Amino acid sequence: YYDYQITERRGSGKNARWVTVHTEVRSTPFLLRDPSGVVPINLTGAEIIGGVVETRNETSRRRHSERSIREGHSLYVLGSAQVGPSGDRLEIGKGDGELPYLVSTLSERELMMKKAGAGMIALTFGMSGLTLAALGLLGNAGSFAATDFLLAALLAPIFQLTINVGMQFNDLAFLKNRVERAWANIDVSLKKRADLLPGLQSVVSAQLSHESELQERIAQLRSRYASSQAGGPEEWAQFVTEEAATVDQFRVVAERYPELRSGLLTSKLFNDLTLLENEIALMREGYNESVEIYNTTIQSFPTVVLARLGGHERRAFFRADVEVHQVPSLGESLQVL
Known part of the structure; x- marks a missing residue:
C-alpha cells in the first residue's frame, strides 16, 4: 500500500498554505499471518494508520511525501470477515454500514x-x-x-x-445487532441453499431413479424446510446437518456415474451447493463467536442489570455439522463434455 502526494506552498506571509496538487493511492490484496493461520486482506475502504512516511522537498515551495505499508510490517487489523472470491476461505474487508475497518502499523494498545x-x-x-x-x-x-x-x-x-x-446500553445494542446481522447473513445462505433442493430432486429423479433412499431423503428435507423456517438457529442447525449428509450421499453416488457429473446442469448444481455450504461453514464460526461474546456480556455484573432492564436474552449457538469443501471447477466439467 502507498499514498503518494505532491503539495505546493502558495501565498505569502500569514496567507501562505500548503495545497495538495496531486494524490495517488494504490493497494493490492495481501496475506496476513498470525499464530492462528493466514488470512487475505483487502484494503479497499480501510482507514490506514501509521506506516513508513518519507518526505522529499523538490524546492522550498514544492514537497513530495509518501506513506507506505511494506512486506514484513507487523499490522493490527480490525475489520469484517467475509467470504472471499474463491468461495472456500474468508478474507478481511470493509463491512456493511458504519462498521470500522482499521489497518495500522501501531499495536492494538498504541x-x-x-x-x-x-x-x-x-x-x-x-x-x-x-x-x-x-x-x-x-x-x-x-x-x-x-x-x-x-x-x-x-x-x-x-x-x-x-x-x-x-x-x-450502546455496547449491548451493538453486540445484539452484530449477532442479528451475522445470523441474517447465514439465514440468506440457508434459504438460497434450500432453494436448490428442487433442482437436486429433479436430477436424482431423472437420472438416478433407482436410488430410492436418496430420493426419499431429499423429499423429507423439502417437507422439513417449512418447519425449519419458523425456527431459530437450533432448528436450522438440525436441518442443515441432515441436508449436508444428504448432499454428501449425492456426491458419493454421483462419483459412480461419470456421465452424471460431467453434465452441465449437475456441475452447476454441485458448484452452487458447495459455495453455499462453504458460506454457511465460514460464517458459522463468526456467528458463534458473536453469540459467545453477547451471552457473556449480558451475564456479567453490572451489565446484567442493564441487560435485564433492556430485555436482552441469551442467544442460541448455530451448531450445524458442515465443513468447507473445495469448490468444483465448472470449466473442468465442460472439458469432459
Missing part, C-alpha cells in the same frame, strides 16, 4: 491510546468545566453553603456515571 486520547482529554475538560460552571452559578446566586460545594462536587461523578450507563 492504536487505542491514539483513538481514545482525544476523547479522554475532552471528557476531563468537560467534567472540570461542569464543576466550575456549577460553582459559578451558585456564586452568582449568592449561595456558598457547604451543601452547595457538595452538590457541585457531585455533578462530575454523576455526569460520568450517566455517560458510563449510556455506553453500556
Whole structure:
C-alpha cells in the first residue's frame, strides 16, 4: 500500500498554505499471518494508520511525501470477515454500514491510546468545566453553603456515571445487532441453499431413479424446510446437518456415474451447493463467536442489570455439522463434455 502526494506552498506571509496538487493511492490484496493461520486482506475502504512516511522537498515551495505499508510490517487489523472470491476461505474487508475497518502499523494498545486520547482529554475538560460552571452559578446566586460545594462536587461523578450507563446500553445494542446481522447473513445462505433442493430432486429423479433412499431423503428435507423456517438457529442447525449428509450421499453416488457429473446442469448444481455450504461453514464460526461474546456480556455484573432492564436474552449457538469443501471447477466439467 502507498499514498503518494505532491503539495505546493502558495501565498505569502500569514496567507501562505500548503495545497495538495496531486494524490495517488494504490493497494493490492495481501496475506496476513498470525499464530492462528493466514488470512487475505483487502484494503479497499480501510482507514490506514501509521506506516513508513518519507518526505522529499523538490524546492522550498514544492514537497513530495509518501506513506507506505511494506512486506514484513507487523499490522493490527480490525475489520469484517467475509467470504472471499474463491468461495472456500474468508478474507478481511470493509463491512456493511458504519462498521470500522482499521489497518495500522501501531499495536492494538498504541492504536487505542491514539483513538481514545482525544476523547479522554475532552471528557476531563468537560467534567472540570461542569464543576466550575456549577460553582459559578451558585456564586452568582449568592449561595456558598457547604451543601452547595457538595452538590457541585457531585455533578462530575454523576455526569460520568450517566455517560458510563449510556455506553453500556450502546455496547449491548451493538453486540445484539452484530449477532442479528451475522445470523441474517447465514439465514440468506440457508434459504438460497434450500432453494436448490428442487433442482437436486429433479436430477436424482431423472437420472438416478433407482436410488430410492436418496430420493426419499431429499423429499423429507423439502417437507422439513417449512418447519425449519419458523425456527431459530437450533432448528436450522438440525436441518442443515441432515441436508449436508444428504448432499454428501449425492456426491458419493454421483462419483459412480461419470456421465452424471460431467453434465452441465449437475456441475452447476454441485458448484452452487458447495459455495453455499462453504458460506454457511465460514460464517458459522463468526456467528458463534458473536453469540459467545453477547451471552457473556449480558451475564456479567453490572451489565446484567442493564441487560435485564433492556430485555436482552441469551442467544442460541448455530451448531450445524458442515465443513468447507473445495469448490468444483465448472470449466473442468465442460472439458469432459
